[in-house]
Amino acid sequence: MKNTIGNSVSVTLFGESHGKSIGAVIDGMAPGIKVSDEMIEKALLKRRPKGNISTSRKEKDKFEIVSGVFNGYTTGTPICIVIPNEDVDDSVYEKMNGKVRPSHADYTAHLKYNGFEDYRGGGHFSGRLTAAIVAAGAIAKAALDEVNIKIGTHLKKCAGVSDRQLGDYTKDIELLDSKDFPVLCEKAEAEMKSAVEKAKQEQDSVGGVVETVILNVPCGVGEPFFDSVESQLAHAMFSIPAVKGVEFGAGFGISDMLGSSANDEFEVAGGKVVTKTNNNGGINGGISNGMPILFSVAIKPTPSIGKTQNTIDIKTCENTEITINGRHDPCIAHRACPVVEALAAITLCDLLSQKYGTDFPRTIKSGDKK
Amino acid sequence: MKNTIGNSVSVTLFGESHGKSIGAVIDGMAPGIKVSDEMIEKALLKRRPKGNISTSRKEKDKFEIVSGVFNGYTTGTPICIVIPNEDVDDSVYEKMNGKVRPSHADYTAHLKYNGFEDYRGGGHFSGRLTAAIVAAGAIAKAALDEVNIKIGTHLKKCAGVSDRQLGDYTKDIELLDSKDFPVLCEKAEAEMKSAVEKAKQEQDSVGGVVETVILNVPCGVGEPFFDSVESQLAHAMFSIPAVKGVEFGAGFGISDMLGSSANDEFEVAGGKVVTKTNNNGGINGGISNGMPILFSVAIKPTPSIGKTQNTIDIKTCENTEITINGRHDPCIAHRACPVVEALAAITLCDLLSQKYGTDFPRTIKSGDKK
């Protein structure tokens, strides 16, 4: 439903890059989830611009929880988080008004909204809005934590440099949690950063692939048609600006495999039903099978680059050139990691709430006891 | 919403592989769309098993439109299409009851539905249900045809063999429309078919990648957060059994590009605004930009294979082996093409109806006249 996602647990997003505030309303969240400013700050910190490889826009991300949290716990009623915009410099955007930036939403927004769109800094289409998603996601992650569901996200590939593969999921999730830059291998991290800096110097940009793992999702979550776990997660992921691909488990690679090697055989091991491989990324027939849920998301190179580009002027409908001088990220793939993780957490809360009801942490925990 | 997809135009799916009937209810479709049995038959024919490379199950796919079409036109009220199941052989399935087929939904369905699921032939999770999607999609395609939106789908890759790239979209769509096997290049078609037959002989299976192009979608369709064109199409695609990846435009490949080559520069050409490249697959900021919408879908190898596999018995919760003797497809990627196309058509109708209202063909056409 337009700017709202989710069935039982939903998030509504509002705001523009250069408006007064951005924010999100989380509805349907279970009551009694412990919420602290620190946990939201920590999540926002991971999304914040990083030194040389990011925009010089200072986003303090001072947020305010204006509703839905009382005495440090979620109440069960809508949680509204507002993040005021600061350090906004309109001058750059005003100058290029009329010249649409290639591969941005300037042109499509102009046609969609008949010219009434707030065009400053991408308006509602700005990556800035993902800060509100990250704040909302921090609360969702806290809810998942109650039932021991853990999420980790790393930059699997950036500027053509690959991180090492995820190994011991639990340890890697902890490692990623402690890191400022979401890459497991230090060598890969250094190479990625230097590739991003190089792109920046050349007034160009690079992209990457983000990979997420989710542990301990109970078996039986999701719906066959049309709300498979994949459908709901992909729906969320493809709403993140710059995402152009989503794959689960072996993903596109599985299409080259034979059935005999692609199939994940079941076995009983240690008293639990597991699969020997996990090419299906923890999902069979759209339903979670209890194995780790694994998915990857392709992030395109930031469309805002310093190089002069051909484009049109929508006021005159003539060909022209554009040189973008704003403060932009030469790469957003690393900053997309906490956003992907936040939306994964929100979607998981929704899926669990659909199956187990509003108070899913309590229902799941009471079921575990039996 | 579980087995219903869509906001303004929706499809609700029902049925099980070995139940009485499967079917779909299409709601919100514009009134006045011409519907004939022939057009649905033609669509179903493309999905039907093909000679040696398919299951030997005879699916006559005799369908009945039980509501919503009057005097050959859609009425605007719900269209229910029922397809009775025939040639159903339960004996095979009864035998393996308890032994869950690897990478199928047998295990997850059992846990999700507490053992009450109709397990015969995959029940509600069967690819059989996609016949109802294809029938519904035929009506959606007729509605799109009214506003000159054309869709074509080919098997871009199968068993490691690649089809030639889409070239002249209009001609290729016509070519694909005329073909029984959705591959543009005859040499590739022959190689794919022989690879599928080889897999069949080896009691194994193969997968593939399906590519779809949609022409003439007006600019300005879709929503930034959280109902981007990509989100809505991917949501639909990931509900198709066996889909493990979805990508738009250059897809995962875009993450390796530099911004300067990934960006699609705008230009005015022939009085129209176009982009010089189409790495974004016709979508900027989640909104259609008027260029062809391009996306690819990864299909895993059919999980049902003749080879003996390890698995568990859910009745005893012990390790065991399974040998699947049912009539199965060694490849479903080619049969997925009409399903992908049908869901793309349904999703497009929904997107257009969200923007232009229930009677989108009339609204768009009256706008064109001005």
Place this chain on the structure above:
Amino acid sequence: MKNTIGNSVSVTLFGESHGKSIGAVIDGMAPGIKVSDEMIEKALLKRRPKGNISTSRKEKDKFEIVSGVFNGYTTGTPICIVIPNEDVDDSVYEKMNGKVRPSHADYTAHLKYNGFEDYRGGGHFSGRLTAAIVAAGAIAKAALDEVNIKIGTHLKKCAGVSDRQLGDYTKDIELLDSKDFPVLCEKAEAEMKSAVEKAKQEQDSVGGVVETVILNVPCGVGEPFFDSVESQLAHAMFSIPAVKGVEFGAGFGISDMLGSSANDEFEVAGGKVVTKTNNNGGINGGISNGMPILFSVAIKPTPSIGKTQNTIDIKTCENTEITINGRHDPCIAHRACPVVEALAAITLCDLLSQKYGTDFPRTIKSGDKK
């Protein structure tokens, strides 16, 4: 969403009065609910035309459950029930084509669907479709029965004649369950029937008020804004043809009371929290409070009457007269009772599923044990 109602448990309706079939798809119903043909037949019998006081159209209401029930239990996947239309006499309707029946949907449907509507017998707007609602409701009632929620409905008033008030709810629900005509007081029943017969003789029609009581709904169901128990029940009720009013508890009467008498004081009695009065109909702040949920629904007199009426011809847009000769009910208020009850049961299942999850009977029962 148009012809679908419900969030977690939904019903999609299809069909036209004189088309091939009508039917409903129930989605999201908990697995493991026992379903028998008898219980659906029994429910449909209550809706069937009654002797002299009803239409002479013979509705056999032979139904078929084509999906979602396996070995006598719900599977958890969509349940489609199809009811073929029989004894259809189009000749009457064809004759008056163009002349719109006052207070029917002929005129509004014609404008809404641009003339493509199936006008025969009211098409999709026909009361005939409520048979599918009643069949779906029978399954919903079975699910509620698992958690001891009981529903009873009587014709509180008809043609100005009042039934006695509901007394001992449990006994009255049982009494109503056993009755063919849903009136508690035999004298009132006789008077109502003779008033209906009189109206019939005078080629006129009468209306009534239907009252429903629901017992044992757990406290805490419903949402403050905008999905209160009242909102969700009223939404369902106002979709029934001929309903023009809905009220809860003391209803419109409460607006004349003083707060001191309208307020339902709480007390602990017999170890349970109850209210001394129930002017709020079991709902405080949109949330169930554990007391019986009580609501009434106003049914207008059947708009189809034999008397000649003024109207217009939509083909010529001129004033004209209409004399309706079809087989019609002089009163539908008594036949509305099972429809109101069915939709109440469906809405309750949805409300419970929103709070307790898909498998609400199991979750509630396991909670009771603790």
Place this chain on the structure above:
Amino acid sequence: MKNTIGNSVSVTLFGESHGKSIGAVIDGMAPGIKVSDEMIEKALLKRRPKGNISTSRKEKDKFEIVSGVFNGYTTGTPICIVIPNEDVDDSVYEKMNGKVRPSHADYTAHLKYNGFEDYRGGGHFSGRLTAAIVAAGAIAKAALDEVNIKIGTHLKKCAGVSDRQLGDYTKDIELLDSKDFPVLCEKAEAEMKSAVEKAKQEQDSVGGVVETVILNVPCGVGEPFFDSVESQLAHAMFSIPAVKGVEFGAGFGISDMLGSSANDEFEVAGGKVVTKTNNNGGINGGISNGMPILFSVAIKPTPSIGKTQNTIDIKTCENTEITINGRHDPCIAHRACPVVEALAAITLCDLLSQKYGTDFPRTIKSGDKK
């Protein structure tokens, strides 16, 4: 969907009576609607407490539009309006913590949210939240104004005193627009006010009936099953605290009429199709017929009264007494008028957007020109 209402145009509500702020997010509103602070202030002024007959709580209702409006016009992206809470006095509420107020949501909220609810001043259940609805409604009314749809609302009855009937709708809507107290007849207004003051002196409260008329809704809006105009409006109305009944046209009264007098005969008059009477309140078969839409809403007496009442203590689960000393309204029926009107306007925008698309004002106006 919990705290969100609407399909194509939606409103999400957040906040608690004594939290930091309340507010609403309006999504899907057409771009290009002129929005001024004055029009929102004017709407809020009508809801504000009135002299002796209202609470002494000072609600300044200073609001801030934090997104979705740019250069004085709606952008088409989500409009978030935040209203900070001021003049909040917690002391009273803290004292009665544990003692649940009869006919309030204290008890149901406590059970629904497992004790995590913000109980201060009714929390999320407070009538305070309707200020955000009124602010959102002001924008919806501006959108309707573009297509000449006018809404008027009066207090038809209060404390047993009846206002005069609506006469010339256009004039009465203008009259009501100019009035601070929404009653047409000055004598009735005086009597109502004195009845309210009397109730206040007696530490009691009174209720009323609110009536709304909507002019110039195009014919053909609404859906037969399950989204009739009545269903969608009633759904909205029953989410307003204190509403216990909703009726359309002749409402409950129609159930006592004969079909021959209840039916609204069509006629062509002045080149337009109209009905001679309007007992159906402008709606046939759930679809607007072009006549004025008329509905009434029953408002219960304010449950907060000064008189000592019996109740329970939820901490000890024992019987006790409660004396409510907070600043409360002896009547909220007059303050409900702008809330009813706001939700009617929001629902109408949604209905029009469902039929005519996002940019319904433009589509309707361009259709009118033809």
